[in-house]
Amino acid sequence: xxxxxxxxxxxxxxxxxxASRALRRLHNVDPATIARVQAVADRYSYVVSPxxxxxxxxxxxxxxxxxxxxxxxxxxxxxxxxxxxxxDAETDLLLLxxxxxxxxxxxxxxxRLSQRVDGFLVISLDPDSPDLGGLLALDxxxxxxxxxxxxxxxxxxxxxxxxxxxxxHLVNLGHRRIGMIAGxxxxxxxxxxxxxxRGFETAVAWPVPDSSALECxxxxxxxxxxxTAMNALLAxxxxxxxxxxxxxxxxxxxxxxxxxxxxxxxxxxxxxGFDGHDLAGMLDLTTVAQPVARIGAVAAQMLLxxxxxxxxxxxxxxxxxxxxxxxxxxxxxx
Amino acid sequence: xxxxxxxxxxxxxxxxxxASRALRRLHNVDPATIARVQAVADRYSYVVSPxxxxxxxxxxxxxxxxxxxxxxxxxxxxxxxxxxxxxDAETDLLLLxxxxxxxxxxxxxxxRLSQRVDGFLVISLDPDSPDLGGLLALDxxxxxxxxxxxxxxxxxxxxxxxxxxxxxHLVNLGHRRIGMIAGxxxxxxxxxxxxxxRGFETAVAWPVPDSSALECxxxxxxxxxxxTAMNALLAxxxxxxxxxxxxxxxxxxxxxxxxxxxxxxxxxxxxxGFDGHDLAGMLDLTTVAQPVARIGAVAAQMLLxxxxxxxxxxxxxxxxxxxxxxxxxxxxxx
DNA sequence: GCCCGGCACGATAGCGTTTACACGACCACC
DNA sequence: GGTGGTCGTGTAAACGCTATCGTGCCGGGC
Numbered sequence: 001x002x003x004x005x006x007x008x009x010x011x012x013x014x015x016x017x018x019a020s021r022a023l024r025r026l027h028n029v030d031p032a033t034i035a036r037v038q039a040v041a042d043r044y045s046y047v048v049s050p051x052x053x054x055x056x057x058x059x060x061x062x063x064x065x066x067x068x069x070x071x072x073x074x075x076x077x078x079x080x081x082x083x084x085x086x087x088d089a090e091t092d093l094l095l096l097x098x099x100x101x102x103x104x105x106x107x108x109x110x111x112r113l114s115q116r117v118d119g120f121l122v123i124s125l126d127p128d129s130p131d132l133g134g135l136l137a138l139d140x141x142x143x144x145x146x147x148x149x150x151x152x153x154x155x156x157x158x159x160x161x162x163x164x165x166x167x168x169h170l171v172n173l174g175h176r177r178i179g180m181i182a183g184x185x186x187x188x189x190x191x192x193x194x195x196x197x198r199g200f201e202t203a204v205a206w207p208v209p210d211s212s213a214l215e216c217x218x219x220x221x222x223x224x225x226x227x228t229a230m231n232a233l234l235a236x237x238x239x240x241x242x243x244x245x246x247x248x249x250x251x252x253x254x255x256x257x258x259x260x261x262x263x264x265x266x267x268x269x270x271x272x273g274f275d276g277h278d279l280a281g282m283l284d285l286t287t288v289a290q291p292v293a294r295i296g297a298v299a300a301q302m303l304l305x306x307x308x309x310x311x312x313x314x315x316x317x318x319x320x321x322x323x324x325x326x327x328x329x330x331x332x333x334x
Numbered sequence: 335x336x337x338x339x340x341x342x343x344x345x346x347x348x349x350x351x352x353a354s355r356a357l358r359r360l361h362n363v364d365p366a367t368i369a370r371v372q373a374v375a376d377r378y379s380y381v382v383s384p385x386x387x388x389x390x391x392x393x394x395x396x397x398x399x400x401x402x403x404x405x406x407x408x409x410x411x412x413x414x415x416x417x418x419x420x421x422d423a424e425t426d427l428l429l430l431x432x433x434x435x436x437x438x439x440x441x442x443x444x445x446r447l448s449q450r451v452d453g454f455l456v457i458s459l460d461p462d463s464p465d466l467g468g469l470l471a472l473d474x475x476x477x478x479x480x481x482x483x484x485x486x487x488x489x490x491x492x493x494x495x496x497x498x499x500x501x502x503h504l505v506n507l508g509h510r511r512i513g514m515i516a517g518x519x520x521x522x523x524x525x526x527x528x529x530x531x532r533g534f535e536t537a538v539a540w541p542v543p544d545s546s547a548l549e550c551x552x553x554x555x556x557x558x559x560x561x562t563a564m565n566a567l568l569a570x571x572x573x574x575x576x577x578x579x580x581x582x583x584x585x586x587x588x589x590x591x592x593x594x595x596x597x598x599x600x601x602x603x604x605x606x607g608f609d610g611h612d613l614a615g616m617l618d619l620t621t622v623a624q625p626v627a628r629i630g631a632v633a634a635q636m637l638l639x640x641x642x643x644x645x646x647x648x649x650x651x652x653x654x655x656x657x658x659x660x661x662x663x664x665x666x667x668x
Numbered sequence: 669g670c671c672c673g674g675c676a677c678g679a680t681a682g683c684g685t686t687t688a689c690a691c692g693a694c695c696a697c698c
Numbered sequence: 699g700g701t702g703g704t705c706g707t708g709t710a711a712a713c714g715c716t717a718t719c720g721t722g723c724c725g726g727g728c
Contacts (some may be wrong), residue, residue, distance in 0.1 A: 002684090004684055005685065006684080006685095016685080017686080017687080020685065020686060020687090021686090026685090048684080048685070049683090049684055050687085051683085051684080051685090052683070052685040053684080053685055053686075054685085055685075055686090056685040056687075057685085057686055058685065058686055147682095156679080224681035326689070
């Protein structure tokens with residue numbers, strides 16, 4: 001039915017084996033032959049069947065991205081960076097949502113995927129998470145984004161330091177009662193979240209008279225969650241004068257809560273977010289900005305390199321710098 | 335290396351053919367046999383190789399979603415609805431960004447994809463778009479989201495009506511000089527955008543003395559774009575007192591522009607958005623709310639039905655109702 | 669008693685690639 | 699002038715499934 005490599009080979013006057021080799025640019029074929037075969041392939045706009053290729057031991061030409069969320073800004077933006085690089089490399093992107101702490105875990109689909117893809121991109125999730133079902137044991141190329149694991153290449157930021165500096169900024173402004181809005185209660189499945197918590201605690205424990213961390217709110221990284229968490233913080237006997245939020249979206253929710261309480265952001269309560277969301281500027285939110293799309297792009301490129309270069313030159317752990325962008329949501333206490 | 339259907343068959347005491355049939359629940363196998371085979375498969379946590387299955391004429395167990403953007407809120411949210419349904423059906427999601435009017439068009443990858451997936455989900459894009467490279471000609475199950483095409487199942491809203499009602503709302507408030515912020519200049523590649531424009535024009539041309547549409551701004555459906563477009567509208571000799579924005583994100587940008595001009599939203603200039611973005615509530619934006627994630631879910635389910643039921647009962651065009659949510663960004667002119 | 673139809677299942681031929689393995693040609697070397 | 703080593707290519711056997719066809723069996727109608 002469809003046109004096969006056999007047709008191309010015949011048309012180019014070579015065997016299917018040579019055609020196959022030529023199309024994959026293996027180094028032991030005559031350049032002239034490569035050109036001839038490629039010309040025929042182009043003429044018929046032929047592309048190898050990924051299914052057959054995979055079955056015979058070749059590549060599938062696609063990679064999987066595992067992400068805990070899809071509609072949260074950070075994840076969607078990382079993925080858009082990933083997608084762009086992959087599309088340029090004519091590699092397909094298989095998307096899988098796994099490890100959302102609020103979603104019932106299904107049978108880990110990594111097994112199924114391992115037959116379908118050449119490599120894995122894991123966003124934020126700890127690679128030993130049961131939701132991933134033995135991804136680590138799989139001898140397949142992989143790159144982690146926003147998290148780290150010994151021996152696995154990764155692209156991430158220094159979450160602890162970034163959180164520490166952001167909180168320190170609040171301390172420096174003179175705040176002494178500082179709250180935090182994290183993701184979910186209990187031990188977070190995200191290394192980054194745990195690191196941010198440590199950074200916050202370090203900064204608050206700084207030798208400053210009277211400074212203290214307040215009870216922590218949990219906002220599930222959503223706007224609504226942030227609002228709920230802020231309400232909880234405000235309901236305390238001695239509410240904070242400043243709050244560090246682990247994502248901009250939660251900070252937006254916190255803003256809304258403050259407004260509904262008749263409190264002014266920056267004046268009554270200072271806020272610092274995390275991510276560098278599109279809307280942070282427009283809402284005057286002080287935030288830890290990170291080049292989110294670029295992080296995705298870098299990781300995708302690393303994965304592609306790892307897939308094509310059989311040489312195991314794992315590029316190790318790449319760390320992307322962040323920047324605290326100060327806006328008017330954080331001001332000295334009044 | 336890996337465990338094959340042959341192993342399962344042997345272990346269950348049947349032929350590979352029967353094992354294959356049993357695993358696919360074909361109706362002409364003894365239920366007892368199905369149970370036995372399935373039990374063995376479960377015990378070894380065996381899953382059929384999609385590549386082999388596909389090659390032999392079966393299904394691939396995955397569908398492609400074609401979307402013009404990935405990080406814009408609407409698209410990410412639609413996709414999250416899609417993903418949830420697909421994951422429940424153990425179907426993989428192949429993501430492809432195509433047709434972004436601001437991105438250079440590559441060779442249309444639909445051809446390549448058609449070998450990889452069992453069906454297509456097309457978001458917002460007109461199905462005859464050259465970026466899709468003959469999708470329509472492909473005899474494969476497909477469902478359109480947010481757009482329509484004769485003979486192709488789709489899930490969409492009544493964009494023209496929604497835009498008309500939103501604009502009418504501004505007219506009813508007493509506004510007479512009403513602007514619009516659309517996506518991109520020229521003929522939009524999105525049916526929905528064209529319909530919204532018609533709705534707007536109809537409402538403004540309503541027999542109301544002196545009402546008039548003003549020059550249209552273009553914001554590329556982004557926050558920054560919305561800001562730029564609003565600035566352009568404000569630079570006109572007789573700027574509008576109200577603006578209809580084709581997406582909430584552009585409305586957010588417009589809000590920012592207004593604020594930088596020292597104008598108050600709702601008081602000096604009214605704003606109506608479109609989508610029902612998470613943050614619309616928090617920013618008090620009047621908007622046309624649509625159940626975005628559910629739209630994705632419904633479409634995904636339709637596609638799955640179409641794939642499994644060989645019977646060509648195309649479910650036709652599903653229309654999801656929208657609701658104008660009035661908030662304080664739209665008020666009578668002062 | 670015979671034949672037919674339906675049912676559950678088995679044998680086998682591909683599906684379109686890749687990858688040993690083999691082969692001939694050509695060159696270089698002692 | 700053999701021997702050995704690249705280099706470019708061809709032959710054919712997988713790869714793990716599904717589809718087609720065929721077989722044996724059982725029950726029912728004449």
